[in-house]
Amino acid sequence: TAPLLSRGRVEFPDGFIWGAATASYQIEGAVNEDGRGRSIWDTFSATPGKVARGDTGEVACDHYHRYVDDVRLMRELGLRAYRFSVAWPRIQPDGSGTPNPRGLDFYDRLVDELLRHDITPYVTLYHWDLPQALEDRGGWTSRETAHRFADYAEIVYARLGDRVRSWTTLNEPWVSAFLGYGNGVHAPGRSDPADALRAAHHLLLAHGLGVRALRAAGARELMLVINSSPVLTPAQVIDPDATPSAADAEAVELIHALLNRQFLDPVLRGSYPPEVLKVVERHCGLAHIADDDLGTINAPIDLVGVNYYNPCTVEAGPGTPADPAWPGSEGVRFRTPDVPATAMGWPIVPTGLSRLLLRLSRDYPGVGLLVTENGAAFDDTVTDGRVHDADRIAYLDGHLRALHAAIAAGADVRGYLAWSLLDNFEWAEGYHRRFGLVYVDYTTQARIPKDSALWYRDVIIRNGLTR
Numbered sequence: 001t002a003p004l005l006s007r008g009r010v011e012f013p014d015g016f017i018w019g020a021a022t023a024s025y026q027i028e029g030a031v032n033e034d035g036r037g038r039s040i041w042d043t044f045s046a047t048p049g050k051v052a053r054g055d056t057g058e059v060a061c062d063h064y065h066r067y068v069d070d071v072r073l074m075r076e077l078g079l080r081a082y083r084f085s086v087a088w089p090r091i092q093p094d095g096s097g098t099p100n101p102r103g104l105d106f107y108d109r110l111v112d113e114l115l116r117h118d119i120t121p122y123v124t125l126y127h128w129d130l131p132q133a134l135e136d137r138g139g140w141t142s143r144e145t146a147h148r149f150a151d152y153a154e155i156v157y158a159r160l161g162d163r164v165r166s167w168t169t170l171n172e173p174w175v176s177a178f179l180g181y182g183n184g185v186h187a188p189g190r191s192d193p194a195d196a197l198r199a200a201h202h203l204l205l206a207h208g209l210g211v212r213a214l215r216a217a218g219a220r221e222l223m224l225v226i227n228s229s230p231v232l233t234p235a236q237v238i239d240p241d242a243t244p245s246a247a248d249a250e251a252v253e254l255i256h257a258l259l260n261r262q263f264l265d266p267v268l269r270g271s272y273p274p275e276v277l278k279v280v281e282r283h284c285g286l287a288h289i290a291d292d293d294l295g296t297i298n299a300p301i302d303l304v305g306v307n308y309y310n311p312c313t314v315e316a317g318p319g320t321p322a323d324p325a326w327p328g329s330e331g332v333r334f335r336t337p338d339v340p341a342t343a344m345g346w347p348i349v350p351t352g353l354s355r356l357l358l359r360l361s362r363d364y365p366g367v368g369l370l371v372t373e374n375g376a377a378f379d380d381t382v383t384d385g386r387v388h389d390a391d392r393i394a395y396l397d398g399h400l401r402a403l404h405a406a407i408a409a410g411a412d413v414r415g416y417l418a419w420s421l422l423d424n425f426e427w428a429e430g431y432h433r434r435f436g437l438v439y440v441d442y443t444t445q446a447r448i449p450k451d452s453a454l455w456y457r458d459v460i461i462r463n464g465l466t467r
């Protein structure tokens, strides 16, 4: 660990990637422009009661019109990498067929603008804005959607592949499947555990077919991004060395299988964990899993993107009914650990990030890791044109130290992308939850870099933390 801890400061490896992330529906706005079709999030957010305060992505950060200024801002903040997503309904308004050239033009201009400022683009093809026309034909519960995704991936690659090196198929398929089709908190707002489990498989198939198409077209760096939490008992949240009881350890491993292994095992090992198959079989049978699907899903990838916010805290709870987002979890009690939390109510546990990165590196050797999201919502306020978000700086500082400790202990972590560049449309929470390094005034669309953004710029310049 000596070279990493030289001169009493926390220093990251040479070439460590520093940047920030966003997603199309959360920032773009301009939902009716240049031939964009409707997505499931347009429909969902227009449905009363689904999103806090009735917020929608109609205007959002108006990034579609302001991307030139936003890229200049990224440059001023010293970002070396920018992860964004492509809105599928801009490319194929009805989810299939002839591409819409004006939709492709936008991302073409964005990529050129990034490259002009020496910022490396990380493209995510699917960050939850499914074309509504595909949802009308079954959405992710339909196998067809996976094939449509591969066609779409090929179209976007054909336009941007000469300039974009890094390609992510899906963002957080667990959230798409289990919040979209399990508990209905996200679009399309359906709630049936059998549908959620089928959706999970079809998302994996979309990933595999997408990888196949992108590889055939020449893509070099392919990635799947997951919302991976380490699963811990309440005692382990407080003391990482605590030893759980046998019953609690079993609850932990079951939830780890449902949240993390359900996606990573098929992709990186070519098989579902037995405990996941049991749950799938019980809820919807296995008929939707074709013989060669796992071979398709297991196509080699280069990186796993890790989005980390908080651990998942559980213990054995005999007789506990399953949460609709967690089919198979009956007998497991989900707990809120007794530690400080963000404005989302999400517990702040930096050591969870080291633990997660080390477990993933150990369990899935041979694939690099990239932290593709990490950050926090706090109740930011503007005073004299500034946002003094010391709480966010502390959050980021703690998590970067934890990330550094994981690297020092052997985890292969290539970089860190903060969530998010801008305050934005926080899905079911709408605009009142602010995750940005940059504050957005939604009345004027003014951007105000928070203290955390200025702090982060220094971190990037130094390639590490002082003290």
Ligand code: PNW
Pocket: 023, 026, 171, 172, 175, 227, 307, 373, 419, 426, 427, 435
């Ligand atoms: C991720 N959960 O979403 C997404 O990738 C981002 O678009 C989002 O803004 C960010 O994290 C902050 O929420 C999640 O309830 C949303 O488990 C909800 C959950 C997890 C991730």
